[in-house]
Amino acid sequence: MSRKERVLKKRYAIFCEGDTEYNYIDKMRKNQGVELVLKPINMHGGGYTNFLKQIKKEAQTNYLAKFIIVDADRIKTVPGEQENFLKLLEYCKLQNDKGNTPHFLIADNPDFEYVACLHDTDYKGQETKNFIVNAWKFKELAAFKSVEEVYEFLNTGNKSYKQMLEVIRKQDKLVSNKYEIKKKTFDIKIKHTDYNKDSLNKRNSNIEEFFDVIDW
Numbered sequence: 001m002s003r004k005e006r007v008l009k010k011r012y013a014i015f016c017e018g019d020t021e022y023n024y025i026d027k028m029r030k031n032q033g034v035e036l037v038l039k040p041i042n043m044h045g046g047g048y049t050n051f052l053k054q055i056k057k058e059a060q061t062n063y064l065a066k067f068i069i070v071d072a073d074r075i076k077t078v079p080g081e082q083e084n085f086l087k088l089l090e091y092c093k094l095q096n097d098k099g100n101t102p103h104f105l106i107a108d109n110p111d112f113e114y115v116a117c118l119h120d121t122d123y124k125g126q127e128t129k130n131f132i133v134n135a136w137k138f139k140e141l142a143a144f145k146s147v148e149e150v151y152e153f154l155n156t157g158n159k160s161y162k163q164m165l166e167v168i169r170k171q172d173k174l175v176s177n178k179y180e181i182k183k184k185t186f187d188i189k190i191k192h193t194d195y196n197k198d199s200l201n202k203r204n205s206n207i208e209e210f211f212d213v214i215d216w
Contacts, residue, residue, distance in 0.1 A: 010034040016069040017043045020145045027151035034214050048084035065102040065188050072109035096190040107175040108205045118164040119154040171204040
């Protein structure tokens, strides 16, 4: 009797802040053949330090990779947060150097609202709050950030994640992870993580790494 082939599952942990990111990924996972385990983190009062504490508490290793998705706006606007961000970055690097579960640090600069606007072909670099209110007809930014069907909203009409990825791929990144995937064994390894401080003054994101890794 032939042995049944073991079916490997694509299982990832996603640490994210904010309702917008959570709602987007929560609905996105229903459209993918992967298992995305969401770990929402409250940044208020703790910033990147709180993010790091929560990640360290997560001891499970039965994930192909862990994605830490953060807004980079606090680096420039909150005193001391650049140092805390670098501590988060170094922790992720350390886990990767040790050969532990890969830690992908995804930095949306300045925030996820910018990434959201990039879904729209009509977005040409305007101030994101004004675009969301004027072009998308939300009463205020808070109204958009609370939309539970944000994934569906950003992938209808002239809006799609493919449009966003097309723009993102051409950008210089604040953070970028160099990685390789061995598809037969479901093995992912991050070889190196770069932090380009010069890109802090430019709007950018490396969120394409998240899409690329879960979609292989």
